[in-house]
Amino acid sequence: MRSMLSDEEKQYLIWLTAERYEGWGAVIDLGPWFGSSSAALAEGLRRTGKTGKVQSFDLFEWEWEPSYMEAVAHEQLKGGADFLPTFMQEIGDYAPWIEAHKQDLLSYTWEGGPIEILFVDAAKSWELTNAIFKGFGKHLVPGRSRVVLQDFRYHETHWLPLIFDSRPDLWKEIESVAFGTTVTFMPLKALDGPAGIHYDYSEAAFRLEAAELLLRSRIAREAPQNRSLFLRALYRKAVIEGSPDTAHAGTLQALREELRVAGITKEELESLESWTILVPLGWEAYTRHDYEGAKRFAERCLSGSQRPVYAVALLGMALLRLGELPGAKSCIEAVASRMPDYLPSKLYRAELALAERRYADARADVLEALKAFHDDEPHIEYGLGLLEQTLHGADRGHQALTMLTSLRACLGGSPAFLTSLARAQHESGKRSLALQSVAEALEKAPGHQGAMQLREEWANG
Numbered sequence: 001m002r003s004m005l006s007d008e009e010k011q012y013l014i015w016l017t018a019e020r021y022e023g024w025g026a027v028i029d030l031g032p033w034f035g036s037s038s039a040a041l042a043e044g045l046r047r048t049g050k051t052g053k054v055q056s057f058d059l060f061e062w063e064w065e066p067s068y069m070e071a072v073a074h075e076q077l078k079g080g081a082d083f084l085p086t087f088m089q090e091i092g093d094y095a096p097w098i099e100a101h102k103q104d105l106l107s108y109t110w111e112g113g114p115i116e117i118l119f120v121d122a123a124k125s126w127e128l129t130n131a132i133f134k135g136f137g138k139h140l141v142p143g144r145s146r147v148v149l150q151d152f153r154y155h156e157t158h159w160l161p162l163i164f165d166s167r168p169d170l171w172k173e174i175e176s177v178a179f180g181t182t183v184t185f186m187p188l189k190a191l192d193g194p195a196g197i198h199y200d201y202s203e204a205a206f207r208l209e210a211a212e213l214l215l216r217s218r219i220a221r222e223a224p225q226n227r228s229l230f231l232r233a234l235y236r237k238a239v240i241e242g243s244p245d246t247a248h249a250g251t252l253q254a255l256r257e258e259l260r261v262a263g264i265t266k267e268e269l270e271s272l273e274s275w276t277i278l279v280p281l282g283w284e285a286y287t288r289h290d291y292e293g294a295k296r297f298a299e300r301c302l303s304g305s306q307r308p309v310y311a312v313a314l315l316g317m318a319l320l321r322l323g324e325l326p327g328a329k330s331c332i333e334a335v336a337s338r339m340p341d342y343l344p345s346k347l348y349r350a351e352l353a354l355a356e357r358r359y360a361d362a363r364a365d366v367l368e369a370l371k372a373f374h375d376d377e378p379h380i381e382y383g384l385g386l387l388e389q390t391l392h393g394a395d396r397g398h399q400a401l402t403m404l405t406s407l408r409a410c411l412g413g414s415p416a417f418l419t420s421l422a423r424a425q426h427e428s429g430k431r432s433l434a435l436q437s438v439a440e441a442l443e444k445a446p447g448h449q450g451a452m453q454l455r456e457e458w459a460n461g
């Protein structure tokens, strides 16, 4: 089967269900992609004739460019395409042992009882890792469950060794592969009990000094072939912390030298500073209104041989905010032509049109994007804010109401949308409809800030 796992990792998963699985809890695969991890877990069940099924959770959405999925599988699927049918095809005869769930793990809670084996290959961000703890953690049984972390030794998920190694009172390492990145832990106490776990781990929770202590102690315990993997993780952490002060520059330089001695080539070193860390750092700067900083991060990504589209998008938006319209235009148009179906690119194009006072063009792009955002609240909110800026003239209230009403069929489930609709209804004198929309927004998201604020304003007359 097409797979992102090493042979030893697959053998380990087969061994786990064949030799260690007792049957008192669920076997769960988070992030099976084309299913090789699920099939390996199923193979262990099949060989030993055990009952039980592997519960496989994935978004089953093809990664947008540059797609690590495309690099492995050459399926030529479009960004966002559903690959559940390919998963079903690939697992073939293992289907009776596997139950597939198309789910976004950012917002999912497991209600299926105790978990015996939790294989995790989807903890691809701090946010996702927290969400997995939140959604599955309380079903882990102290001293009995296994949490198998496929990415533990992978440098792009440097948070995993930080989170797990910082709590030796809570996590005990019990197995690992010799060649590959998988390491398995057992919880020693209840995750949601006293002295349990945090659900809000973040980069800021581990300063560089603390991270270095944890990672160096891990390096000392690992077999020689795995040590440089954690050195790579430490280097990434140092790049992320990257304040330009000289002490920090010295740390980075020393780490580069250490990596060189460990046999890491210059190209590999460059790839460690990849867009996957620089682009988010750039957007953070952008959110702080540090547009020069955002531009620098984007340019750093674009200085190599690759031109990752997300860095081009960041550069375009930073230039737009800095008033450098021609540069912004060429970046934003490049993003739209490289990823015509990528919805945020329509919003960037709308921003450009707004800056050029092409209000009708901006409106068309925002409306198209909004109709397709299903439950992506941050983008819906962003789009609604832009939509408002496209309206001009004395009857803008009426225009807003007409437009929002036309969007209701697509966005009626979004609290942000219902709040905007309520405001437009209220401004057009349709008070009881407005109250109804606010109530609906609060029903979907109790405590929604915008909706609460409107209700309060209206109650005060």
Ligand SMILES: C[S@@+](CC[C@H](N)C(=O)[O-])C[C@H]1O[C@@H](n2cnc3c(N)ncnc32)[C@H](O)[C@@H]1O
Residues within 6 Å of the ligand: 002, 003, 004, 005, 030, 031, 032, 033, 034, 035, 036, 037, 038, 057, 058, 059, 060, 061, 103, 104, 105, 106, 121, 122, 124, 128
């Ligand atoms: C590295 S791949 C897994 C490889 C796989 N375990 C194998 O055996 O080849 C990571 C998987 O995580 C999934 N994923 C990423 N973010 C997710 C999310 N928010 N919810 C569910 N799945 C997600 C991706 O769709 C992808 O299939």
